[in-house]
Amino acid sequence: MSMIKGSVGTVVTQYYHHTAPLVLESGDTFPSLTLAYETYGKLNRDRNNAILVCHALSGDAHIAGFHEGEDKPGWWDAVVGPGKAFDTDRYFIICSNVIGGCKGSTGPSSINPQTGKPYGAKFPVITISDMVNAQKLLIDHLKILQLYAVAGGSMGGMQALQWTVSYPDMMKKAIVIAATGYSTPQQIAFNEVGRKAIISDPEWNGGNYYDTGSYDAPGPVKGLALARMVGHITYLSDESMHAKFGRSLQSKDRIGFDFSTDFAVESYLHHQGDTFTQRFDANSYLYITKAIDYFDLTKDGSLVKGLAEAKAGFLVISVSSDWLYPPYQSQEIVSALTANEREVRYSEIRSNYGHDGFLLESGQVNYLISQFLSRTIVGDVMFRNVPTIEEGATTAVTARRMINLEVNHLPVLSGDGHLVGIVTSWDIAKAVAKNFLWLDEIMSKDVHTTTPDEPIESAAKKMEEHSISALPVVDADQHLIGLITSDAISTLVGRGNP
DSSP: OOOOTTOOOBOOOEEEEEOSOEEOTTSOEESSEEEEEEEESOOOTTSOOEEEEEOOTTOOSOOSSBOTTOOOOOTTGGGBSTTSSBOTTTOEEEEEOOTTOSSSSSOTTSEETTTTEEOGGGSOOOOHHHHHHHHHHHHHHTTOSSEEEEEEETHHHHHHHHHHHHSTTSEEEEEEESOOSBOOHHHHHHHHHHHHHHHTSGGGGGGOOTTTOOTTSSSSHHHHHHHHHHHHHHHSOHHHHHHHTTTOBSSOSSOOSSSSOOBHHHHHHHHHHHHHTTTOOHHHHHHHHHHHHHOBOOBTTBHHHHTTTOOSEEEEEEETTOSSSOHHHHHHHHHHHHHTTOOEEEEEEOOSSGGGHHHHOHHHHHHHHHHHHHOOBHHHHOBOSOOOEETTOBHHHHHHHHHHHTOSEEEEEOTTSBEEEEEEHHHHHHHHHHTOOBGGGTSBOSOOOBOTTSBHHHHHHHHHHTTOSEEEEEOTTOBEEEEEEHHHHHHHHHHOOO
16 A cells, blocks of 8 residues: 555554563463554554553554555554644654553453363453553563553543552553543443343353354354443444434435334444444453453542652543543542642543543644654653762762763762752862862852653753753652753653653
């Protein structure tokens, strides 16, 4: 396919075969597993521009671009590509099919190596945490030590949240869209109706239908179609259904006074259910919805406690008309993060599309995500574990420490660890010229500082205004937590952000 402007073009699904066991939250173990994934853009030299995008219930690894011979792009193509929110000219985008899925990753339709037959209902029950642990294996395989961001909407947003709790040091930013910190009774109820529809289909056969069935032949296609119809209603809104269908009739002038399809909305739901059975596995639907039901990041009933370990900067987005994951649930996440003094931005997309607004409102989503990703703060690029020296030292000791550590700046700390000054290699040169013996005679005591959440542009301006080449990074108690230098900022600007 010829290159379309703003498109990543033709892409190929890749597969990672993990040959070691993976222990699940239930205590069961996968002896080995396969993850289907796709990547877009290039991993930079420092391997720090990777963004993991997590998909929703019925999604897959094909997030953008086109597969050879197909004319339908990936499921979030509107926001992934050159110049889009997930800009493939700047970032290395990764998306993998979750375990339990049916698009290449190990799931119920996969062959059980112990029996040589599809797992079926013998597939172990999985959780969102298990999905994330499997993704972590893929990230390790790609030799990425830290993700620039992890992002997702709906169930993808749950995975993004789980990442920040399970691996708090593994990402700088997290984007959580139309999601929740725990599944509510209403959400569980709708999922149970869908599962009951599948299990009640005689063709389900206890989950063992692969030897006689296919996605468009015998197998629990009636139950799966019904499950999709119910689920799809929750993705829409009253306003969007009024606008799209009203009370329009389907291919007739008057109601039939029978049980045939009268209304356009009925025909639409039948179509959604039927086409879904051609691309999705009924058992995968059972397992993934159960994983969603089990999702609960609260500790002792508190989301504040549950998110206490998260360290990333967050963007949380809700959709105004979403009644499946309503805005108040996103606001609960924001409140919990704020209580833990985490950096968090919150935006509510104004949309009549309902839950699907996060996929359909590409203009608003592109703007919000691109603004968040491109805003680099000091905490993103500062040096941690900075060498220091205690006040009261001699200039000779200070000079030797600088030479041995090959640094040009040494923050000076008091006995109780507070920042009291900074000394540079230029100060050491002056000490030699003027025969100063003690650090207090040469160090700068009126120290300009910055904080981890200060925008990088503001820190750069501060250095320029005061003609200094470094800024100590301090917390609210004036304890040193890092250092940022003009060289680091110049490197950042030269390579592009991040």
